[in-house]
Amino acid sequence: MKNTQALFDDSIDCYFITSQENRFYFSGLKTSFGGIILTQNQKYYITDFRYQYAAKEALPDWELKFVKFSEFYNTVRSILQDLRVKTVAFEDKFITYSDFLKLSDILTGFELVPGSDMIETCRMVKTEEEIQFIATAQQITEKALNATIERLKPKMSERDVCAEIIYNMYLNGADGLSFEPIVAMGVNTSQPHHSFSDYRLEKDDLITIDIGCKYKGYCSDMTRTFTLGEPDKKLEEIYNIVKKAQEYALSSIKAGMTGHEADSFAREYITANGYGELFGHGLGHSVGLFVHENPRLGVGSNTVLKENMVVTIEPGIYLQGLGGVRIEDLVVIKNDGVENLTHFTKNLRI
Known part of the structure; x- marks a missing residue:
């Protein structure tokens, strides 16, 4: 179990957590239904009979409650009453409005306060185990991309390549996908988040x-832009600019700077080369149980980067009607720089 002491201050007595990712983060148990209650000294996992054996094995030092769905909220209320807590932090960024109304009704007499920001802050800095899971996911991703490129040839469709990638992900040990693969060819590369087509x-x-x-619940993320032949000269020009901008950022970013400052290394280089307005997204984002987490590396991001945060570095330039380039690596923030978890080639011509 993760250290939960950072979650608590004098204003919060306990946390009530229902999102699958946060339940997994704090317990290590993955269930499709359930909730956890955390105080500074006690922890409860509420789920149904399908998970009783897994829960007993995974959580020997937790209080476990196995209930029907219809009994869930009444069980939560009963536990909170027994704990004699007053202030209950809930996941305000995850819970639906209808569930909030239900929670407010069931927990009349308790003070409900937003808790997502505290949980999010707790998750920003990764443990060594989390970093290893992310690194393994990245290794699987690179093996899958390499196997896909070995079979890549003219007349294959974006859909064909997407299917190859997914197959190779699972073949090499993935537990799931971080997101639907983005596969763009030709002019479609000018769309940063183009979905596959025919x-x-x-x-x-x-x-x-x-x-x-995903591996053990944790995500990887990478982007490569390349060609099997000879690209348009303008596209080769922006490829070299993006590659240099990323190299500059990778050699400059370290713990202690803000996300805005990290973004500026690549952005200023791209701007100086005349393409600043065509770098329309941030330099990167944190990665963990979700592929997009905080902190973000972008204009206006004032979050200070800390050692063992895991973030992407992904500058890009996109020329509408012609094509675009993005190169993305996954790195661990260190006090003296970054540790790059991505080792795949950045050659333009494959």
Whole structure:
């Protein structure tokens, strides 16, 4: 179990957590239904009979409650009454409005306060175990991309390549996907988050592949842009600019700076080369149980980067009607720089 002491101050007596990711984060147990209650000294996991054996094995030092769905909220209320707590923090960024109304009704007499920000802050800095899970997910992703590229040839469609990637992810040990793969060819590379289509590869097209998988619940994320032939000269120019911008950022970012400052290393280089307005997204984001977590690396991001945060570094330039380039690595923030978890080639010509 993760250290929960950082969650508590004098204003919060306990946390009531229902999102699958946060339940997994604090307990290590993955269930489709359930909730956990955390105080500074006690922890409860509420789920149904389907998980009784898994829960007993995984959580020997937790109080376990196995209930029917209809009994869930009354069980929560009973536990909170027994604990004699007054202030209950809930996941304000996850819970639906209808569930909030239900919670407010069931927990009349308790003070409900937002708790998502505290949980989010707790999750920002990764443990060594979390970093290892993310690194393994990244290794699986790179193996899958390499296997896919070995079979890549003209006339394959974006849909074909997407299917190959997903197959190779699972074949190499993935537990799931971080997100639906982004596979863009030709002019479609000008769309940063293009979904796959039936477009078929021409020999000199640029190809952008943005992919990630999950391992032990944790995500990876990477992007490569490349070609099987000879790209348009303008696209080769922006490729080299994006690559240099990323190299500059990777060599400059370290703990202690803000997300805004980290973003500026790549953004200023791209701007100085005349393409600043075409770098329309942030430099990166944190990665963990979700593929997009805080902190963000972007204009206006004042969160200070800390050692063992895991973030992406992904500058890009997109020319509408022609094509685009994005190169993305996954790194661990360190006090003296970054540790790059991504080792896949950045050659333009594959």
